[in-house]
Each structure stands twice: as structure tokens, then as C-alpha cells.
Amino acid sequence: MKRVTSRVLLAIAVLLPSSAQAQWSTTYEQFYLPGAFNFEFRKNYPAADRLFNAFDYGHAILYERLWTKPSAPASDLEDKEFEFITRHLLVNPPNLPLEEGAIEIAYVKLAPEAKMMFEWAHLLHRQIYDVLADERLSATQKDAKVQEIIRYYKTRKDLAFSSVPKSMELMEGQPYSLAFRKKYPKFNGLIWAYHWLQVGLYEPLIAGKNKDERQSGVAATVTRFRQMIEQPPTWMPRVMPMTPAVAPLFTARYPEAAIIFDNLHSMHDVISDILANPSVSRSQKRAEILKAASRYRDNTSFVMTPDEWREMATMMGVQNMGGPARGFLASFPTPTVERGAVMSHAAMPGMANMPGMQHGAAPAAAPGSMPGMDHSTMPMATDSSKTMDHSSMPGMSGASSNAVAAGNDMAALHKRMMADPVIRARVNADPVMRRMMQNAMNKTSTPTAGRTRATTTKRAAPTTKRASATTKKVAPTTKKAAPKPAAAKPKPKPKVDPMAGMDHSKMDMPPKK
Amino acid sequence: MNPQIQYRNKSFVAWPRFVTRVLSTAILFCAPVTAAAQTDYYNTDTGRPLTVEDASATERYAFELQLAPLRLERSRGVYRWEVEPEIAYGIFPRTQLEIGFPLSYVDLGLGSSKSGLGGVGIALLHNLNVETSIPALAIAGDVLLPVGSLAPDDAVFSAKGIATRTFQWARFHLNGQYSFGADDVAADADDDAGSEVSRWLAGVAVDRTFPLRSMLIGAEVFAEKGRFTGAETRWSAAFGVRRQLSPAFNVDAGIGKQLNGDDRSWFATFGLAHAFALRSLLPGR
Numbered sequence: 001m002k003r004v005t006s007r008v009l010l011a012i013a014v015l016l017p018s019s020a021q022a023q024w025s026t027t028y029e030q031f032y033l034p035g036a037f038n039f040e041f042r043k044n045y046p047a048a049d050r051l052f053n054a055f056d057y058g059h060a061i062l063y064e065r066l067w068t069k070p071s072a073p074a075s076d077l078e079d080k081e082f083e084f085i086t087r088h089l090l091v092n093p094p095n096l097p098l099e100e101g102a103i104e105i106a107y108v109k110l111a112p113e114a115k116m117m118f119e120w121a122h123l124l125h126r127q128i129y130d131v132l133a134d135e136r137l138s139a140t141q142k143d144a145k146v147q148e149i150i151r152y153y154k155t156r157k158d159l160a161f162s163s164v165p166k167s168m169e170l171m172e173g174q175p176y177s178l179a180f181r182k183k184y185p186k187f188n189g190l191i192w193a194y195h196w197l198q199v200g201l202y203e204p205l206i207a208g209k210n211k212d213e214r215q216s217g218v219a220a221t222v223t224r225f226r227q228m229i230e231q232p233p234t235w236m237p238r239v240m241p242m243t244p245a246v247a248p249l250f251t252a253r254y255p256e257a258a259i260i261f262d263n264l265h266s267m268h269d270v271i272s273d274i275l276a277n278p279s280v281s282r283s284q285k286r287a288e289i290l291k292a293a294s295r296y297r298d299n300t301s302f303v304m305t306p307d308e309w310r311e312m313a314t315m316m317g318v319q320n321m322g323g324p325a326r327g328f329l330a331s332f333p334t335p336t337v338e339r340g341a342v343m344s345h346a347a348m349p350g351m352a353n354m355p356g357m358q359h360g361a362a363p364a365a366a367p368g369s370m371p372g373m374d375h376s377t378m379p380m381a382t383d384s385s386k387t388m389d390h391s392s393m394p395g396m397s398g399a400s401s402n403a404v405a406a407g408n409d410m411a412a413l414h415k416r417m418m419a420d421p422v423i424r425a426r427v428n429a430d431p432v433m434r435r436m437m438q439n440a441m442n443k444t445s446t447p448t449a450g451r452t453r454a455t456t457t458k459r460a461a462p463t464t465k466r467a468s469a470t471t472k473k474v475a476p477t478t479k480k481a482a483p484k485p486a487a488a489k490p491k492p493k494p495k496v497d498p499m500a501g502m503d504h505s506k507m508d509m510p511p512k513k
Numbered sequence: 514m515n516p517q518i519q520y521r522n523k524s525f526v527a528w529p530r531f532v533t534r535v536l537s538t539a540i541l542f543c544a545p546v547t548a549a550a551q552t553d554y555y556n557t558d559t560g561r562p563l564t565v566e567d568a569s570a571t572e573r574y575a576f577e578l579q580l581a582p583l584r585l586e587r588s589r590g591v592y593r594w595e596v597e598p599e600i601a602y603g604i605f606p607r608t609q610l611e612i613g614f615p616l617s618y619v620d621l622g623l624g625s626s627k628s629g630l631g632g633v634g635i636a637l638l639h640n641l642n643v644e645t646s647i648p649a650l651a652i653a654g655d656v657l658l659p660v661g662s663l664a665p666d667d668a669v670f671s672a673k674g675i676a677t678r679t680f681q682w683a684r685f686h687l688n689g690q691y692s693f694g695a696d697d698v699a700a701d702a703d704d705d706a707g708s709e710v711s712r713w714l715a716g717v718a719v720d721r722t723f724p725l726r727s728m729l730i731g732a733e734v735f736a737e738k739g740r741f742t743g744a745e746t747r748w749s750a751a752f753g754v755r756r757q758l759s760p761a762f763n764v765d766a767g768i769g770k771q772l773n774g775d776d777r778s779w780f781a782t783f784g785l786a787h788a789f790a791l792r793s794l795l796p797g798r
Contacts, residue, residue, distance in 0.1 A: 023645035152797030
């Protein structure tokens, strides 16, 4: 009988056209981990729980519109759908988790496997909220239960996102990348605001010492989210919110979950790009989605170390991600990059997998001119013993014009970054970042001529070029400083010493050989 | 449960204590389960609320308990009540095993009544694929065992094919089922207190979902032929609603009418389903 069945199936497989075979999907749903903690978040934090139900709709309708109406004007999503979501749905969110398959009807037929991956990871999200919201569990019990939930999540290897961090190259360096954020900046900001809350809400749940603190903390974070979408897209995240930046407590306590969620949110963006980018033909979209999904599941492609991942999050800046999820001021922090900026840390030490990070692409708070940031005029030591001989550096090929160009880009990048008071303050406050910046300076600055000779690797060089190109493209928009909310604090005046704490003359420079 | 296995019983006119007992038993049965979970209004089952179902199976590792699947039928001024508690389990990926206990209360008139088990139904449904450009397809097989005072004399085996196709504005489901074995020599629903199983059934249903309300409405038309000598093809139409009450419960209700034949009966259904899982059956410990 078994043999007959096999032959029948084989015959069917042979007879089916190849396109049909490619569409034959056998993915399946699985129940989530049962336990007394189930629905505790819903019970204790109903307002936040309902918001997440509304988020289900936002994700689903986005994919559905992108797939079914590729030629529709951007206003369909940017205005109509956005208005409905922010003025109605988020104001009065559904009481129950939504069946996304009933919203993204056509999309789910295109890539049910990807839809199932999202659903499985969203369950992980919700289950962890439930555990953290369960007042009957001690901190130790919560930790154990979260670990159990993660173990259960990972039993579905066909659905589980990798718990190895993926580089930005996977999200921003593909041929289809960035299409969505460019065409739909407002809706993209909304999705990132969702992701901000989805990871940010863990913070008050962890930081709160008792139920009252958790309740008030969650309420504050939810209120912050609502503020974030009040004047779209002004205060929405400008880059993808990274869990280590937005939810540092959660990341420290459950790093594996934090990585999974960043991979999840990253893949959300990737699918948006695939669907929004007309250069990917409709017949290729399913294949591209499945390819991306496979990359987000494996532990080998586009990976970076957890340290690099944390560093990347720090470098991207929480102020560009909507700000911290707790302990925030009344006003939003001033973003330092242009909306949708590409993250390119490729040329930075330890950040080889992060192409993009175009800080030079327009720090909103930093105009093109950078007083006090002319490296050529910096009081650098003239002691010949501290003069760098770049030609002797590893990876340097003497006065290669490419290297010089890349070095110039790097110097420009550095100058623009350091001209921003927020970045400067952050760098100064963070020993790791400061050391990295010093290292970068070591590799790019020549003290006397003010020229840079980069030590970019072959891998990083093209990315640097791309970052440079984008810098030029978006530079004019940098003058449009984001409007501040009424409660915003006045912009800090430039300090007398724009390089406070960053006296390059005191940097450790490599000894001359 | 198998739509073919329709347990047509003698009528009773009042809501009997029997039904109350069944409900209480069912609720008690699920009460010890601490693992509340999510059931799915979007995944329709036979009789919940329509006879024609979709091609989805119960989620892997999930139990779905039909707490109070009631059916009221009125024919020639006589009311018939049926209750069939059943439980389904996602035993394999895209595969559910289901067992049902059709309980009947029959008012034979003149103060006499009869109640009992109308058999034990065991069904296996396997979803072959998730819908893409290809409709979702499923196959199912079931058996109604001759257990209980109102059960058929012999076990009845049936096979079924299901297809589901989703469009922007509605989903369509196609069901076709055939029961094996010889015809009964004679059967009359009014005389026989036991079950009546159709020889074949074919039907189509359409439903429309209101996702923000976690609700769907559906309608169906189906034809069936009795499994006894001289049976005629009966056509019926029905309308139903299914709604999620909470993450763990959903409720359904339906109403329908037989379109041809002498009696042209109408019927109404009501159901409440609860989903849960048992940690000991799940991996990842």
C-alpha cells in the first residue's frame, strides 16, 4: 500500500507543471506552548494587548496591498490605509488576535511559509509578554519559562528565525533593498514604530519591581508609542529599531530572544522591499521571499557576532529608533540620521558586516558645515613619532587611489558623525564606541594634511562607496530639520569645543615603523 | 465530524435534562485543562456551523473540544434534538484525529422516550497542502462504530475529499463524500430511532470573513442520498455564523432547510468550541 501511494505521489509530482510544484506548500500551524501563564498579558495589560492585535492588521494589509496593487499610487498606503490604521484601528483596536490569512488573502497564497514564520515568531513575542506579565511567577521562574518558550519555538526548524544575529547586508544590501522605505516612508515609519513597541514593551515589564511599577511603566511606553504616531512621520523611527538599543534590559536577560526578534523585524522589511520593488518580477517574488526566509532561518549566512550586533545597535543610535522605551523625557530625542538611512558600519572596526550606516547621509541636527570639525586644523601632534605611515598598515597598498578615495569618504563620514552633538555625546559616553572611533581615526587621519587614507578592506570598500553616493543624494534634505514637538527642549547650542573629549592629538596613534 | 453521519433521531419537544447533563459533563471534562489556548473561527468543521467544511486540519498538538454541538430539526411539526460532543487532536502536521459521541434523546410520543449513544464516530482528516495558486486539498476517512443503543447495526466507513479556494471577497469549499457497505433494506427516520447515514453527499459552501470582528458568515447548498433502498436525493441549503469569543473559545450558529422531498424540514445548529493543548505532548521540554 505504501509502495502504491509512493508511486501515485511520484506520478503526480511528474505530471504537475513546475510552477505548480513550486507552489505546493505543506507548511502547517502548530499550537503554542500551553501553560498557566497563557493570556496573562491580555488579562493584566488589555490596552497594550489590543494594540498588538491592531498591529497584526497593519502588517497584513501592507503585504496584501503591495502584492495585489503594485501599481497603485503610494497614497493608497501612505494616506488612506495609514489614516484608517492610525485614526481608527489603533484608537479602537480589535479585542482578539486577528487571523492574518483573512486579511492578506492573496499574499498568504503567495508565500504561506513566510506568513507562518511571522506567525510563529509573533506567538513567541506574545508568550514572552505573558510570562513577564504573570505576577505569580518569580524572576527565576520567568527566566526558566522564557527559556522553555524559546526551546519550544526552536523546535520548528522550518519556521524559527535564527538566533544568530544577521547583518544589515541581508536587509539593506540586496538588489531589492530599500524600495519600501523609499516609496512609503510614512508607512515604513509606522511599521518601525510597531517594532519599537513590540520590543520596547519588554522593558517596563522587566524593570518594574512590582505590579504597580510594571503597570505604570507599560502605560507610559504605550503612551510613548501613541505620541510617536501623532505627527507622522516626524517622531517615528528613522531606522529599524534594534532590540539591544530599545530594550537593553530585555536583551541582557534574554539575548537569544532579542536576536530572534531583530531577525523577525528585519525580515518584515525585506519582504516589504521584495514586494515593493518592481525590479523583482511578480513571478520571482515568491522565490525571493523564500530565499530570504531561508537565510533568516539558517545560522550561517550573513551572520555577525552578538557583540557586533550590540555594537551596531549602539552605533545606529536609539535616538534614531524612536528613543528609549522607558526613562524617556517628554520630548523625543533628536534624530541624527535621515529617515530610512542605510546603516553602513562596514568600514568600522568590528563592524564589517554592516554596510551602510550613512551618518553622513544627513544628520538632521547637523548641517552640512561642521565648524570645529575640520580635521586638518585639529591640533594634532606634529611629533614625527606619531605620524602614521599608512602604507605600512595591513591591507594598505600604498597610495592606491581607491584607498585614498575610500579614506576620504571615511574621514567625511567621521566628520559628519562627530559634528552631531548627540553622536558626539554618545561616543564620548561610551568607552567602546570611543575606542572604535579612535581606531577609525587612527586608520583614516593624517594629521598634517588633513587627508585620510583609509584602511578599508576589499569587502568594505564597495559599501563605503555606496554610502558615499547616498550621502550626496540625500544631503540637501538634511537642512530640513525635523519639527520639534511643543514640549521639545531647545536644541542644545554647539559647545565651544565641538570635539570635547575627542582631542585627536591625544589619541593613541600607531607608532611609525 | 463526518457530514454523512447525520444522526437523525426521534423528536422530543422540551429541552430535556439530558442535554443539560451532556453540557455539564462536557464543561467538567475541559475544566481541569489549565492550558487555555487559541481556537480558530476561520477553520470551519462539519456541522460548525455548516455541513460543508474547509480543508484545514486542527493545528498540530491542539485539542479542539466541541462542547455543545446542538442540532434542532423540525419536520412535520415534530422537533428533533441531537447533541454530539467531540474532540479533535492535531496528531500530525496537517492531520487531525477526531472522535465523536452522538448522543440522542428521542421522544417517541405518548409519554415514552428513548435516549442513548448513536455510535462512536472516529475520523481522520489530512490536509494535503496549504492553499497557494493551488487550492487547499484534504482527504478524510471515518467510521461510525456500532456502539450504543441508537447506533447502526454495522460499522459504516466513509471517505471524503475537500477543496478550499480563497478569493478576495469569499472562500469556497467543495466537499464530496461516499459511504461504503450495502444499503439498509429499509429505513425511515420516523420509525428508526438510530442513525441514518447518507450514501453520498456533495456540497459547496461559501463564506466571507470579517477579520476585525473575528467572525465569518457562510452559506451552503448540498445534496445527499440516504443509504437505504429507495432513498431519494435530498437538497438542502443553510446559512451560518462563526465567531471567536476569546482566544480559547468560539461559537457558531446556523440555520437551514431541506429544499425538496415531502417533509422539507428546517434545522438549526449551535456550537461552542474550546481549544487547548497538553504540555506533556509537546516537544521542547
